[in-house]
Amino acid sequence: MKTFVIAGALAAGLLSGCGGVGENGLEADSPSLATREDRLLCLSDFAVRYYSDATYTTQVGYETCWCGGTPQREGIRTSYRQVLWDNPCP
Numbered sequence: 676m677k678t679f680v681i682a683g684a685l686a687a688g689l690l691s692g693c694g695g696v697g698e699n700g701l702e703a704d705s706p707s708l709a710t711r712e713d714r715l716l717c718l719s720d721f722a723v724r725y726y727s728d729a730t731y732t733t734q735v736g737y738e739t740c741w742c743g744g745t746p747q748r749e750g751i752r753t754s755y756r757q758v759l760w761d762n763p764c765p
Contacts, residue, residue, distance in 0.1 A: 714745050715745055715746055716743060716744070716745065717740035717741055717742055717743065717744050717745065717746060717764070718742075718763075718764060719740065719742065719761055719762060719763050719764055720740065720741055720742055720760065720761070720762045720764070721738075721739070721740050721758065721759075721760060721761040721762070722737075722738070722739045722740075722758075722759040722760055723737070723738045723739075723756050723757065723758050723759065724736070724737055724756065724757045724759065725737065725738070725750065725751065725752050725753045725755065725756050726753065726755040726756070726757070727753065727755065728755060729755055731755060731757065734750075735750050735751050735753060736748065736749060736750030736751045736752050736753065737749045737750060738752065742764035742765070743764070
């Protein structure tokens with residue numbers, strides 16, 4: 676009986692400490708990863724070009740980042756990339 680009470684108290688504590696279940700039966704005030712709007716901050720100044728394949732002839736994307744700002748992207752990111760510059764923030 677004592678073990679059951681301790682286990683119940685532990686479970687209740689974990690549910691309330693980790694967001695738990697809200698009044699409507701869903702997670703309490705936890706946005707899904709698909710709708711979160713966390714902002715990434717740039718930790719360096721950089722520019723990257725992305726290409727369609729290993730020939731590096733057709734550019735399909737571009738990304739820049741400035742210290743303290745958020746990344747700016749156009750097109751798509753691929754594993755075929757060319758870093759134009761990458762400087763640490765002061």
